[in-house]
Amino acid sequence: MKIKTYQAPLLLKRKETHDTMTFRFGINMDFRPGQFVMLNAGGRSEAFSVCSPPTDNGYIEISMKMTGSAYKKALDDAKTGDKFEIKGPYGHFLLDGSKGAIMIAGGIGITPFMSMISYATAKKLPTKITLLYSNKTPEDIAFRKEFDELQKQNKNLGVIHTITRPEGHEWSGRTGRVDEEMIKSVPYWKGALFYVCGPGEMVDSMTALLQGMGITKERIKAERFGGY
Ligand SMILES: Cc1cc2nc3c(=O)[nH]c(=O)nc-3n(C[C@H](O)[C@H](O)[C@H](O)COP(=O)(O)OP(=O)(O)OC[C@H]3O[C@@H](n4cnc5c(N)ncnc54)[C@H](O)[C@@H]3O)c2cc1C
Structure with a gap:
């Protein structure tokens, strides 16, 4: 382009x-x-x-x-x-629809995934997508309603929120950073492509986690947001 x-x-x-x-x-x-x-x-x-x-x-x-x-x-x-x-x-941080996708977003790192997921939904792509979306507090979650709506429209989409600082907030969902257990809860994780986006530190720690799980570099795409 x-x-x-x-x-x-x-x-x-x-x-x-x-x-x-x-x-x-x-x-x-x-x-x-x-x-x-x-x-x-x-x-x-x-x-x-x-x-x-x-x-x-x-x-x-x-x-x-x-x-x-x-x-x-x-x-x-x-x-x-x-x-x-x-x-x-x-940029080359693009959705490869040939394999199931596991998208890991930290905070504002959600933005490219919003575009990919809205597109996959509008185009009725058969690609399985699981979004693991990590935020500090529930109030920090962007597009919460939009993702609820997209899940209703797209049967291939799953969205899992996790909150790293739930103390003092009303939250009954998952807590803590995205971890091995959360990733392995996605049934197709072994054959999936991984997409990671967020602040540099988060991208580095998630990439290290995935590689520690034996996921090769070729299966991990990453976009680092500088400045945060
Ligand atoms: C490919 C890409 C996509 C992005 N998409 C988004 C997005 O969708 N939404 C969004 O909110 N942000 C996004 N960002 C981050 C965005 O470009 C800015 O860097 C960020 O918004 C911070 O700008 P600021 O004016 O708030 O911060 P400021 O602190 O004023 O940043 C000023 C400049 O210094 C740089 N900077 C500041 N701190 C550091 C540091 N510790 N190390 C290195 N450089 C530093 C910043 O990158 C910026 O160029 C993206 C970044 C990249 C590379």
């Missing part, structure tokens, strides 16, 4: 969680689920996975953790219609 530069109007902003926002930009870009763009704001360009699927026409959505940085503030302050330079698509 050809990398192009777009001047894209901001179409809408949406709050997802207490610290996550989605921005929709009006562009027609050819991309594959899992790819990212470079978005220029406040004089700086940063990488963001496209969160929406390519089956949504006329726009892309980007979801990001609002950290209070000058860059994020420039986006937070933007008004509908303001134009932003977007360059892309980039």
